[in-house]
Amino acid sequence: MGQGTLLQKIGQLLGVGVVAGVLVAALALPAFGGIGITARNVATGFLNMPSELETPPPPQRSIIYDVEGGVIAEIYDQNRELVALEDMSPIMQEAIISIEDSRFYEHGGIDITGTFRAALRTISGSTQGGSSLTQQYVKNVLIESATSQAAQEEARETTLSRKVRELRYAIALEQRMTKDEILEGYLNIAYFGDGAYGAESAAQHFFSVESSELTLPQAATLAGLVRYPELYNPRLNPEQAQERRDVVLDRMVDTGAITKEEAAEAKTVELDLDVTTPSNGCVPSDQPFFCDYVLQEIEKGEEFGDSETERARWLRTAGLQIHTTLDPDMQEAGQKAVDKWVPRENESRKVAAEIFLEPGTGAIRVMAQSRNYGPDESRIGETSINFATNADRGGSSGFQAGSTFKAITLAAALDEGLPFRTSFTSGSTITVTGQRSCTGDPLASWTLSNSSESGGAATHNMISGTKGSVNTYFAQLQKRVGLCDVIKMAENLGATRADGQSYDNPRTNGNNSFTLGSEETSPLNVAGAYATFASRGIYCEPQAITRIEDRQSDRTIEIEPECERRLSQETADGVNYLLQQTFKGGTASGLGIGRPVAGKTGTTDGSASAWFAGYTPNLAGAVFVGDPRGPNQHPLRNVTLGGRYYGEVFGATIPGPVWRDTMMGSIDKIDAESFASAPSRFGSTSEPAPPQRDEPDEVNASPTSDQGGVPNVVGQSQDAAVAALQAAGYQVNVSDFRIPSDQPDGSVAAVNPGAGTRLPEGAVVNVFLSNGSGGGSGDDSPGGGWDFPGRGDETTFFPALMD
Structure with a gap:
């Protein structure tokens, strides 16, 4: 020229x-x-232009871990993992320098020859080439640190004014950063195409290796991508990528990084891609609903940032290492249980959701539901709603909890000093009058029934009333304690409404049937209340996150359990004693796990929803089964789930076995512990004589007809027993699990419900065969005196005695 x-x-x-x-x-x-x-x-x-360029770490992946360090999910806007220069293959460093800036270690931030050539090209509308690695690093920093669309556009604009800014920043940057620091920053921030940012993520994505393990052909391939990441994408355009790789190899020979022989050998190597991409978000996670709950905890947690937008950006760009409370083995057991009993894509569209907490810390160990995670609610088996939690954390507005709330009434009664012997004559149908709301207004009279007549009036105390889940007993106990006091106890124990509304509103204040669980709550809240009983009165906020390591700002946020005493130790021990009785011939018979357990079944009016809440001293869980479209409109009646037909589902029919199976898959991770004995202050633990057990509880349940009693078939052969029960009008389920009994091996050891129980025609009677080992009680009443261990068998307990 x-x-x-x-x-x-x-x-x-x-x-x-x-x-x-x-x-x-x-x-x-x-x-x-x-x-x-x-x-x-x-x-x-x-030289007087602004020169101070902030160089924060670029956006990188955040990772959510379970309690054992397993990856639950990765969350990111950009697939990037930062690594130190010393952890990158030296050949990768040589390759990028050779092809992008061979005089990198010689110039002071500006390659004069290349810059002049680039300036001339810019006049004609092109910004190709000419920039030093330092200038390229500056450009990427400006793009990544832009907080607005306008700032991003300014950083990308094809103008000489942008070039001038980059030049000034580059010169200043070289004065305060070493060459190695600049090279490290560039290799971590550069885009290599196909969604991979930085050399480490590019190595993992295209070759499934760490950047420290890159070979010469692999490093040359990656180095060739940064100029035109899409054009040279080896996955989409392998021929162009290989040609570009060979150009890089030739350039490495020119710079003396490799010999001609090494280049020639590398050129004979195929691209040999092994493409992998880290999952992004909760959809591909094996624990998607817990993952979503963790995201909600961070995005809604004011302690993590000034606004939800700011917190969401922090979550997706700061490279957080989020350590959680989820136990992978317990979670697997829980997911298998809900999927077994309520398969995800069942035609009736029912769902099972459960949560298990650690008493004394509130740590969430299990959060599972029988749904695929996805946004299309119209597809069977898919939802983005987490039915285990509350509306403000991605959950629903809740479901009526049924008789699981009777435990709250027991806590209120014991807290006020009422003894176990507190008794009422509890007929099949009663009318309760004289209740008052929390505002002191008198309530209308309330007529309620147990779910079936059982021979007229009976006297129940706390023990027999709890054991049989007697609606009419608890209605009178609630009146004795005071409706408002029971409501306040629910709030005290964290059993609040799932929609966030207070119980202190006109509708709830007039809710006579509060003790029967007529308020909408979530499994999370029910589990939290029952965990308070298990921890002998210490309530802990449910906790999903224990620690967040912010790699961008190099800080660690430790999250401690938030716990406080909400019940006296004696009151909690009293509730624990009462709720243990449900497993001993009560509504939870057959749901034992071979360890001390306590719990309560729950079924709402017309089997709209069914629940089970139970616990050991060191693990508490709540299970809900129902229809998200509206339990009252789509009740748990005449449904087929998991290949089993149910005329009606109750608390012990499906929720109980889900809880049992989850517990059985979890108890190896926790110590075997016993509950404290019943406090003497609550007096005798005897039941009234003779005890009268009611049928399954329902909110304002209606009486049902009965057709006769179960024949006594204990000691008979399986075939003879089945024939006798079928002749009496019942369906028969023979359990695969044999129990210890004095009866001969293979003969009937026990039936559930027990002999003499009056059931509707077509009801299911469960038959348990003897293993001939002795040790049986000889009692053929429901449960036969046995606390049957859960083995995942297909037993479908008849609900009339289960709830």
Whole structure:
């Protein structure tokens, strides 16, 4: 190019904003007379430009871990993992320097020759080439740190003014950072295509290796991508990628990084891709609903940032290591249990959801439901709603909890000093009058029934009333304690409404049937209340996150359990004693796990929803089964789930076995512990004589007809027993699990419900065969005196005695 042509080009540069052209002239041609004077003036202005460039770590993946360090999910806006330069393959460093900036270790941030050439190209609308690695790093930093669309566009604009800014920042950056620091920053921030940012993520994505393990052909392939990541994408355009790789290898020979022989050998190697991409978000996670709950905890947690938008960005860009409370083995057991009993894509669209907490810490060990995670609610088996939790954490507005709330009434009664012997005559149908709301207003009279007549009036105390889940007993106990006191106890124990509304509202204050669980809550809240009983009165906020390591700001946030005493130890021990009785011939018979357990079944009016809440001293769980479309409109009646037909589902029919199976898969992870004995202050633990057990509880349940009693078939052969029971009008389920008994091996050891129980025609009677080992009680009443261990068998307990 002649001098006139060169001056013409320089003249064009003089007309560009921010006098960028004169800067290039100043750098390249300082001796051109008057032009040199102008250049010096512009250069002085250039040096006075702002030069301080913040270089925060670029966005990187955040990872959610379970309690054992397993990955639950990765969350990110950009697939990037930062690594130190010393942890990158030296050949990768040589490859990127050779192809992008061979004089990187020689210049002071600006490659004069390359920059001048780039400036000339920019005049014609092209910004290809010419930039040093330092300048490229500056450009990427400006793009990644942009907090607005306008700032991003400014960082990407094809103008010389942008080039001038990059030049000024590059010169200043070289004065405060070492070359290795700049190279490390560049290799971590550069985009390598196919969604991979940084050399480490690119190595993992294209070759499934760490950047420290890259071979020469692999490193050359990656180095060739940064100029045109899409054009040279080896997954989409393998031929172009291989040609570009070979160009890089030749350039590495030119720079002396490798020999001709090494390049020639590398060129014979196929690309040999092994493409993997880390999952992003909760959808691909094996624990998607817990994952979503963790995201909600961070995005809604004011302690993590000033706004939800700010917190969401922090979550997706800061490279957080989020350590949680989820136990992978317990979670697996829970997911298998809900999927077994209520398969995800069942035609009736029912769902099972459960949560298990650690008493004394509130740590969430299990959060599972029988649904695939996804946004299309119209698809069978898919939802993005977490039915285990509350509305403010991605859950629903809740479901009526049924008789699981009777435990709250017991806590209120014992807290006020009422003894176990507190008795009422509890007929099949009663009318309760004289209750008052929390505002002191008198309530209308309330007529309620147990779910079936059982021979007229009976006297029940707390023990027999709890054991049989007697609606009419608890209605009178609630009146004795005071409706408002029971409501306050529910709030005290964390058993609040799932929609966040207070129980202290006109509708609830007039809710006579509060003790029967007519309020909508969540498994999370029910489990929290029962965990309070298990921990002998210490309530802990449910906790999903224990620690967050922020790699971007190099800080660690420790999250301690939030616990406080909500019940006296004696009151909690009293509730624990009463709730243990349900497993001993009561509504939870057959749901034992071979360890001390306590719990309560729950069924709402017309089997709209069914629940089970139970616990050991060190693990508490609540299970809900129902229909998200509306339990009252789509009740648990005449449904087939998991290949089993149910005329009606109750608390012990499905929720109980789900709880049992989850517990059985979890108890190896927890110590075997016993409950404290019943406090003496509550007096005798005897039941009234004779005890009268009621049928399954329901909110305002209606009486049902009965057809006769179960024949006594204990000691008979299986075939004879089945024939006798079928002749009596019942369906028969023979359990695969044999129990210890004095009866001969293979003969009937026990039936559930027990002999003499009056059931509707077509009801299921469960038959348990003897293993001939002795040790049986000889009692053929429901449960036969046995606390049958859960083995995942297909037993479908008849609900009339289960809830």
